Amino acid sequence: MSQIKPDARSTVSATDIAVSVRNVSKVYGDVQALKDLSLDFPRGELTSLLGPSGCGKTTLLKIIAGLLPATSGQIEVNGKTVTGPGPDRSFVFQDFALLPWASVIRNVAFGLELRGVAKSEREAIAEKYIREVGLAGFEKKYPHQLSGGMRQRVGLARALSVDAQVLLLDEPFSAVDEQTRRKFQEDLLQLVQNEKKTFIFVTHSIEEAVYVSDQIAILLPRPSRVSEIIRPSSFRDKGVDNIRRDPEYLDIVDRIWASLRSYVE
Amino acid sequence: MKNRSLYLKLLSAAIVFGAWEIAGRIPVSYAFPTFIDSMLALFRMIFDGSMFVAYGETLRPLVVGVAISAITGIGLGLWIGLSSRFDWLFSPIFIVMQAAPLAALIPILVMVYGIGLTSKVFVVCIMAMPVIVLNTASAVRNTPGSLKEMARSFQARDSDVLLKIILPAASPVIFSGLRLGVSAGFIGAILSELKITPTGVGDIITYSRSIADYPSMYAAIFSIILLAVIFLNLLEKLENVLFEGNNRGYVSD
Ligand SMILES: Nc1ncnc2c1ncn2[C@@H]1O[C@H](COP(=O)(O)OP(=O)(O)OP(=O)(O)O)[C@@H](O)[C@H]1O
Ligand SMILES: [Mg+2]
Numbered sequence: 001m002s003q004i005k006p007d008a009r010s011t012v013s014a015t016d017i018a019v020s021v022r023n024v025s026k027v028y029g030d031v032q033a034l035k036d037l038s039l040d041f042p043r044g045e046l047t048s049l050l051g052p053s054g055c056g057k058t059t060l061l062k063i064i065a066g067l068l069p070a071t072s073g074q075i076e077v078n079g080k081t082v083t084g085p086g087p088d089r090s091f092v093f094q095d096f097a098l099l100p101w102a103s104v105i106r107n108v109a110f111g112l113e114l115r116g117v118a119k120s121e122r123e124a125i126a127e128k129y130i131r132e133v134g135l136a137g138f139e140k141k142y143p144h145q146l147s148g149g150m151r152q153r154v155g156l157a158r159a160l161s162v163d164a165q166v167l168l169l170d171e172p173f174s175a176v177d178e179q180t181r182r183k184f185q186e187d188l189l190q191l192v193q194n195e196k197k198t199f200i201f202v203t204h205s206i207e208e209a210v211y212v213s214d215q216i217a218i219l220l221p222r223p224s225r226v227s228e229i230i231r232p233s234s235f236r237d238k239g240v241d242n243i244r245r246d247p248e249y250l251d252i253v254d255r256i257w258a259s260l261r262s263y264v265e
Numbered sequence: 266m267k268n269r270s271l272y273l274k275l276l277s278a279a280i281v282f283g284a285w286e287i288a289g290r291i292p293v294s295y296a297f298p299t300f301i302d303s304m305l306a307l308f309r310m311i312f313d314g315s316m317f318v319a320y321g322e323t324l325r326p327l328v329v330g331v332a333i334s335a336i337t338g339i340g341l342g343l344w345i346g347l348s349s350r351f352d353w354l355f356s357p358i359f360i361v362m363q364a365a366p367l368a369a370l371i372p373i374l375v376m377v378y379g380i381g382l383t384s385k386v387f388v389v390c391i392m393a394m395p396v397i398v399l400n401t402a403s404a405v406r407n408t409p410g411s412l413k414e415m416a417r418s419f420q421a422r423d424s425d426v427l428l429k430i431i432l433p434a435a436s437p438v439i440f441s442g443l444r445l446g447v448s449a450g451f452i453g454a455i456l457s458e459l460k461i462t463p464t465g466v467g468d469i470i471t472y473s474r475s476i477a478d479y480p481s482m483y484a485a486i487f488s489i490i491l492l493a494v495i496f497l498n499l500l501e502k503l504e505n506v507l508f509e510g511n512n513r514g515y516v517s518d
Binding site: 086089097099101114162 | 419509
């Protein structure tokens with residue numbers, strides 16, 4: 001794994017906001033899942049949504065994806081108001097959502113298939129991303145022949161292959177063991193650098209959020225709101241191997257734990 | 266592996282036929298012929314052509330009825346599964362149809378449609394359709410929501426969701442409904458020939474029983490079972506061709 005090089009990602013100008021959430025509320029029957037939530041996601045960066053279970057992270061992600069309507073408020077992606085799913089966003093599902101009857105390559109190419117891309121073209125693109133997520137050689141396998149981590153990579157490759165500007169990832173690493181998870185986190189950092197896309201990443205793990213994020217939004221229940229936005233700055237350019245030993249990294253982890261611990265019984 | 270399952274099938278056939286032969290020789294009942302006698306009667310009827318004439322009669326209501334049941338059954342099932350209002354309207358009809366004592370309905374059918382082909386097709390449909398409709402509807406309703414959501418996130422059109430998500434996801438259960446429906450259709454076809462007018466294979470059964478030619482009677486029954494088994498195997502082949510992935514196993518979570 002190569003070094004993460006310093007870049008200009010930590011300086012954000014107001015015009016460079018890829019996704020902007022404005023005063024969004026969501027009510028399910030008598031549960032107020034989100035209340036008047038506003039948050040900006042800078043272009044080309046990875047923003048984590050971190051918060052206790054049930055605070056509305058998945059709800060927010062699905063509203064951004066256009067899969068759920070907001071009760072009030074609005075979402076803008078590249079300045080355009082979201083009214084439903086669009087080609088500018090793609091979703092990586094926590095439960096993978098792979099077609100069990102389709103091979104890896106058809107699954108990865110499925111987003112393109114739905115958009116009417118010709119078979120040879122979409123399979124060429126799919127092959128590229130299958131290689132990129134490290135599944136070369138598994139193109140003809142079926143999902144039940146893969147491990148949980150490999151299935152998640154298929155879901156990731158599918159989301160990447162439609163070349164959306166914004167990637168929405170709902171706890172993508174929750175189904176894998178700790179070693180694989182660390183590898184995925186390193187790969188994710190690499191991916192953020194290579195793909196120049198905006199990543200919105202839901203996680204339960206404080207360490208994971210601090211490790212991979214340019215910006216961390218801490219959500220608190222209930223009703224959910226953004227309680228704090230943290231932008232780690234100094235350890236990003238120290239290389240993947242040193243991040244976990246960096247004093248700022250450890251500091252931020254502690255700080256987040258301090259603000260979340262009161263919500264954990 | 267393939268060979269092994271073939272051996273097992275042959276073995277179980279040999280055991281059943283062996284038991285039949287022994288039961289015929291004891292004999293269990295004077296009206297129960299041996300396997301060999303029945304097979305001889307079967308070959309005799311095949312070679313003198315009477316079997317073909319009989320199946321010419323029997324297959325007509327069977328094929329027409331099964332085709333109608335399969336096509337309208339799957340269509341209605343899809344509709345019922347997709348629309349809750351339609352479900353509310355039509356599901357009870359098919360549940361009642363499935364539970365109805367068919368033999369009691371036959372006189373009414375004959376009164377309305379006479380003793381011709383129409384009544385027999387109706388009997389086949391009443392037997393075959395409900396299970397096809399109900400299986401299709403419940404398979405469609407149980408399509409994993411996450412797959413539909415995934416397709417929506419890639420801006421799938423409704424027709425794509427139906428053809429690329431719902432149908433393949435539902436296909437194993439739809440086909441098991443078809444298999445049950447086809448078996449019930451065979452029963453319906455024979456029942457209609459026994460209860461409405463004795464024609465075809467039903468006629469062979471009725472006639473040979475009336476003259477105490479039990480080997481012929483059992484040969485006719487055997488032939489219809491054999492035909493049903495062949496037909497069900499063909500259906501399985503069709504499923505494997507249409508939905509290649511179905512025999513690949515499923516992701517458990
Ligand atoms: N379809 C629904 N109908 C009713 N209430 C819902 C629905 N989906 C979510 N909720 C409620 O909204 C709240 C937020 O749910 P959400 O799934 O967004 O939480 P989350 O932050 O993703 O939790 P987790 O970290 O456990 O995945 C919860 O209290 C949940 O009970
Ligand atoms: Mg969630």
